[in-house]
Amino acid sequence: MTEALENLERQIDELRAQVRRAATSGDPVRARELRADLRRMEQVWENALAALTAPVVDMGAPAQAGSILPAREQVHQALVLLAVPSAPKLVVSVHTAVFGGDLSSVKLTSLKRDEERSFRSSPHARPYYLCNALTYDRLVPARGLVAVSTWPLARRVVGPLSARVDFLRVGIALAHQVERMSTPTAPVLRLLWQYAANIPDAAPAFDAMQPAVVATAATAELSVHEDADLAHREEAAERARTQLDETHLLFGSSLKVVRRIATDS
Amino acid sequence: MDGIRGPAEPTKHNARTIAALTSNPGCARRRVLDAAGVDKKALAEHLGAPAPFGDSPFALARGNVFESIVKANGAAELIRLLREMLDLSLPEVAYHALDNVAGRESLDTRHRRSVQLLREAARSAEDSGTLFAHPLLRLDVGGRAVYLEPDLIAFQIAGRFHIVEIKSFPVIDRRAEPEKVAAAAIQSAVYVMAMRDFVASLGHDPEIVSHDVVLVCPRDFSNTPTAALIDVRKQLTTLRRQLDRLENLDSILGVLPPGLTLELRPDSTGARTRPVGELDEALKHLEPRYAPECLSVCEMSLRCREESQGRTEALGRSVQEQLGGIEFASEVLSLAAGTRPPSIHEEEAARMLRAAHRLRSQCLGETA
Amino acid sequence: MTTLTALARAHAVESGCAQPITTVRHVHVADRPFACVPLALAGEANAPLAALVGDERERPRLLVVHQPRDRDQRFGFAHRMGQLFQGYIARFPSVVQERVHESTRPVDGPQLWVPNPRSTAFLKLFGRSTRYRSVDGPYPVEETVPRLGRWLTQFVHEAEYPGQSMLLEATTVLTQHWATGQSAVEDAHLPALMAWLLTPDGMNGRAAALAAEDPVTHPPAGPATDPTFDREVLAPAMAAYDAASNPVARRTAKERLESALRGQLAPTWDLVWQAIGLMRQLPPGERVVKRWVRDVRSNQTFYLRLNDGSPPQPKRDGAVAAARRLSRLERTQANYEAQRAFDDPLVMAEHRLAGNAFVGTVVEVEVDRFTGKARRPLIKVRTDDPVSLVSGTVLDPRRERQKAEILEVEQDEDALIISLELAGGMGNKTKEPPPPRSLPTEGEEVCYSALSDEFKRDGDFPSLDETPWTHGGPPVPVRVTNEDVQEDWS
Structure with missing residues (x-):
């Protein structure tokens, strides 16, 4: 049996070498075929090895600490705290830091697809939907942002200043969150520091960071951009209401609008 | 020119390939291949001498991760750096993402959109945007338009545009690998040039695009970005010169046999059917200027190295110089041993070589 | 590049054999060298992936970081490497026991071999990334980690002085003693260089070197791995390791990853030891031992500093330290040049040819x-x-x-x-x-x-405490600060 295994290993090595040669000599078709062979052979090897190995009792994954809420609820929970359209990565790190959850960004992407399907089949059946943010100019889904359907439309439309404005708002929300916690955890503090470090006069150093000061500094900069941003957003939201149906209002429209803009330039 | 390439689409240029044009300006083979838009990688592969370099998927992934960190939250990290380094004023935070929307837009569409926004920015000083991510610019290379996509362009820093180049090599204790900085500088210069051509076409002074490029790299061993200004004036001059030379190939093209082609004749499955022997013949008309440094930049380098076997140039420029510029190793040895009389031009070199030969024999006995 | 070496290269081209460019060996080869062949993950600042290390050719120790972006695993790697390296150093009484040495008697001391200059650069950064780590605080590491960082820094810093034998790079040492029929660019590739020096029977050096350029049969000597290895072997193996959901799968994935990395490292490991063997065959130059004793002394001094609570080496030299260093570099360079020529008629011949x-x-x-x-x-x-x-x-x-x-x-x-x-x-x-x-x-x-091996006194420099304010004032001693610990790792 071990001899068979060694034999297999030799064949696998040989195949691997062939794959690399095919890849460097610019023969993608051959490389693909060989790769498939290789995976098959590796599977055979794995099975053979498993047969040889004494069965190990699988203790199962250790009980996960953290949230028992469904992923959808967890995302909602984090977004309610953030209160602005946010990148999946931020949703995950906020939920992990503040609520001790175990979300993954991959899960989040599939979630959003489910939401759209659910809304299309029976609109408004749920109290809220996880939806897209829209770009102010073309009203298409803004890249990589998740929002909540119950928010005012102007909050879900993003203009050129919105990234900064929303960044400052999250900084403020996190600062307040830290203030509320009796003993803020290291992950929450590190998260806040990512904001504080990029806001003028928010904190001189990680160790000297005070949440109230962070919030004040963020509010000060926010006042510089807030009005202009709101004007953009409201104008675009108004336009969206007249141009889009309710599914598109939540999940954005697609190509059609792109073409229109493209041809009139 | 198109005949040399054959019916294949001209190969796509990017800042890296354009920057590479400056690395061996004396090579006629390369100039013709680049000007004609020949796919050097495919050609080298078909000749059985594939390029001896490539990108690791890990390096590519790392590059993307770092770029997304710099650009996250409306480029919050970058705004901090620009405020610290270039006194970017507080209201200047507008961020326009000009990236491809879900792969649906053509290059032309994206280019038009970029032009529209940047034109606006160049015209009105106020409230027209600060950061433009992945705008699509156009540059004329050898008579053909090439699309280029800088990481970011920043505007409104003392009224000028700055190219922002994001690289994932680290700056450790305020030092980075000089070769990597040099490569980043010349690539950024390509963008500066494209941007200057663009603003000039709008009737503005090209100088409103700064020759100082903002290079953003991770600091120490962290993901925290740090930035430095790099003056690329020298690189701009070199680039401009090379691009002009690409258009000016008449002296080389004039002596090529008519009908010369390097096409690979792919069949319907994509397999290349051109007999290698024919390509060998065709390549003979395009003289290479091989140097060992080609090995890390040019796709054709292994092929050219093969051709320069036995030549002193294959040993490196400094060796060739030390050998008095004699072309072949065998000639070097016969001159050194005194078995062949030197020509008038070789006399000086021969004297040196004979002296070296005498000393070497003295020290090693007859083995030399 | 000198004319004599260039001529030797021309001979190598024509004969297909590497040519000697010295008559003696100009480095010391220790009785028990410690070899280290590191691999790094492409694209990262300084992420160790694997290494073969040890002082016995037959028993290389494989260190692997299964997920190089994981901070704990990275320091686990540093810890194990630190244990092995410090265990090695502890075996030399010449370093760890206070003793004064005769200046010309050969002594046994530690010597580190790596494949090439890139490996040295890697160890330099690895030293930088580990020597300020703290044994307590938010991300505590084992005591061995900062100590390893300081030792590596010591070796790498000393290796900048010409003529030392404390840290030797196989490609550098070999090309200082032989000329091949290829360029310096190709000589930097250890398998191709060794193909010229130990050409298989029935082949010439050029053919052997060409064969050695195939990354599939002759993995690059690192620390960078071959991109197709990354794509076709390493990435899938790492993904399998990350995805393994039960202990059996995890163990299988781990074994596969380790065997793939061992396969990339083992050929280089052998080449490094072959290089050591080749160097041993050459008779040493007369003045080599004098320089080696200086290396051993430097390590002894360093060992004392390490144990008397001195701070780790600074990130950058202060003004006085930099000036001292430059002056020492110049003197060492001049002495080394003279010693090489005095020890070796073929090196002297280069000076004769140049007219000096x-x-x-x-x-x-x-x-x-x-x-x-x-x-x-x-x-x-x-x-x-x-x-x-x-x-x-x-x-x-x-x-x-x-x-x-x-x-x-x-x-x-x-x-x-x-x-x-x-x-x-x-x-x-x-x-x-x-x-x-x-x-x-x-x-x-x-x-x-006109060469001279005369001892030259260190120039007059102010003490560190007296660094003039125009030059930044006295350097602030390095402390392990929270900032370094906070560095969030890529």
């Missing part, structure tokens, strides 16, 4: 020649060398304490006759004739050059 040295026959000696009371013998040397010296002081390494002043250079047909006035190294007594063999005699072959 000459070998010739003594054709005339005037012993009883005085300036005042001092004996100043005059000799005339006839040489065929293309001498460009016209005045100044020269000396012959066989009479290192005797200075010779060039008085006149005359042409004599194809040769030159050089008149030299000698001073020193012939006893002090003016009445009696100089001791036998203290002066060159007629018919003797002599070799004079």
Whole structure:
């Protein structure tokens, strides 16, 4: 049996070498075929090895600490705290830091697809939907942002200043969150520091960071951009209401609008 | 020119390939291949001498991760750096993402959109945007338009545009690998040039695009970005010169046999059917200027190295110089041993070589 | 690149064999060197992926970081490497016990071998990334981690001084002793270089080197891995490891990853030891041991500092330290150049060819020649060398304490006759004739050059505490600060 295994290993090595040669000599078709062979052979090897190995009792994954809420609820929970359209990565790190959850960004992407399907089949059946943010100019889904359907439309439309404005708002929300916690955890503090470090006069150093000061500094900069941003957003939201149906209002429209803009330039 | 390439689409240029044009300006083979838009990688592969370099998927992934960190939250990290380094004023935070929307837009569409926004920015000083991510610019290379996509362009820093180049090599204790900085500088210069051509076409002074490029790299061993200004004036001059030379190939093209082609004749499955022997013949008309440094930049380098076997140039420029510029190793040895009389031009070199030969024999006995 | 080496390369091209460019070895090869072959993950600042390390060729120790972006695993790697390396150093009484050494007696001391300069650069950064780590605080590491960082920094810093043998790079050492028929760019690839030096029977060096450029059969010597290995082997193996959901799957994935990495490292490991073997076969130059003793002493001094609570080496040199360092580099360079030439006629030949040295026959000696009371013998040397010296002081390494002043250079047909006035190294007594063999005699072959291996005192520098404010003032001692610990890792 071990001899068979060694034999297999030799064949696998040989195949691997062939794959690399095919890849460097610019023969993608051959490389693909060989790769498939290789995976098959590796599977055979794995099975053979498993047969040889004494069965190990699988203790199962250790009980996960953290949230028992469904992923959808967890995302909602984090977004309610953030209160602005946010990148999946931020949703995950906020939920992990503040609520001790175990979300993954991959899960989040599939979630959003489910939401759209659910809304299309029976609109408004749920109290809220996880939806897209829209770009102010073309009203298409803004890249990589998740929002909540119950928010005012102007909050879900993003203009050129919105990234900064929303960044400052999250900084403020996190600062307040830290203030509320009796003993803020290291992950929450590190998260806040990512904001504080990029806001003028928010904190001189990680160790000297005070949440109230962070919030004040963020509010000060926010006042510089807030009005202009709101004007953009409201104008675009108004336009969206007249141009889009309710599914598109939540999940954005697609190509059609792109073409229109493209041809009139 | 198109005949040399054959019916294949001209190969796509990017800042890296354009920057590479400056690395061996004396090579006629390369100039013709680049000007004609020949796919050097495919050609080298078909000749059985594939390029001896490539990108690791890990390096590519790392590059993307770092770029997304710099650009996250409306480029919050970058705004901090620009405020610290270039006194970017507080209201200047507008961020326009000009990236491809879900792969649906053509290059032309994206280019038009970029032009529209940047034109606006160049015209009105106020409230027209600060950061433009992945705008699509156009540059004329050898008579053909090439699309280029800088990481970011920043505007409104003392009224000028700055190219922002994001690289994932680290700056450790305020030092980075000089070769990597040099490569980043010349690539950024390509963008500066494209941007200057663009603003000039709008009737503005090209100088409103700064020759100082903002290079953003991770600091120490962290993901925290740090930035430095790099003056690329020298690189701009070199680039401009090379691009002009690409258009000016008449002296080389004039002596090529008519009908010369390097096409690979792919069949319907994509397999290349051109007999290698024919390509060998065709390549003979395009003289290479091989140097060992080609090995890390040019796709054709292994092929050219093969051709320069036995030549002193294959040993490196400094060796060739030390050998008095004699072309072949065998000639070097016969001159050194005194078995062949030197020509008038070789006399000086021969004297040196004979002296070296005498000393070497003295020290090693007859083995030399 | 000198003409002699260039000529040797031309010979190598024509003969298909590597050519010697020295007659002796100019580095010390320790009895028990420690080899380290590191691999790094592409794209990261300094993420170790794997290494083969150890002081026994037959028993390399494989260290693997299964997920290089994981901070704990990275420091686990540093910890294990630190244990092995510090265990190795602890075996040398010359370093860890206080003892004063005779300056010319060979001593046994630690020596680190790596494949190439890139590996040294990797260890330098690895030293930088580990030496400030704290054993307590938010991300505590084992004590071995910062200690390893400081040792690596010590070795890498000392390796910047020419002529040292503390840290040797296989490609560098080999190309200092042999010329191949390829360029320096290709010589940097250890498998191709070794193909020229240990060419398989029935092949010539060029063919063997070409075969050694195939990354599938001859993995690159690192720390960078081959991109197709990354894509086709490493990435899937890592993904499988990350995805493994039960202990069996995890163990299988781990084994596969380890065997893939071992496969990339083992050939280089063998090449490094073959390089060590090749170097051992060469007879050492006479002055090599003197430099080696200095290396061992430096390690001894460093060991004491490590244990007396001194702070880790700074990130950058302060003004005074930088000036001292530069001055030491210049002196070491000059001494090393002289020592190499004195030890090796083939190296001296390079200086002869450049006109800064000459070998010739003594054709005339005037012993009883005085300036005042001092004996100043005059000799005339006839040489065929293309001498460009016209005045100044020269000396012959066989009479290192005797200075010779060039008085006149005359042409004599194809040769030159050089008149030299000698001073020193012939006893002090003016009445009696100089001791036998203290002066060159007629018919003797002599070799004079402008090189000097004289000990030069360190220049005068202020102490660190007295660094003028114009140069930044006294350096602030390095502390392990929270900022370093906070560095969030990529």
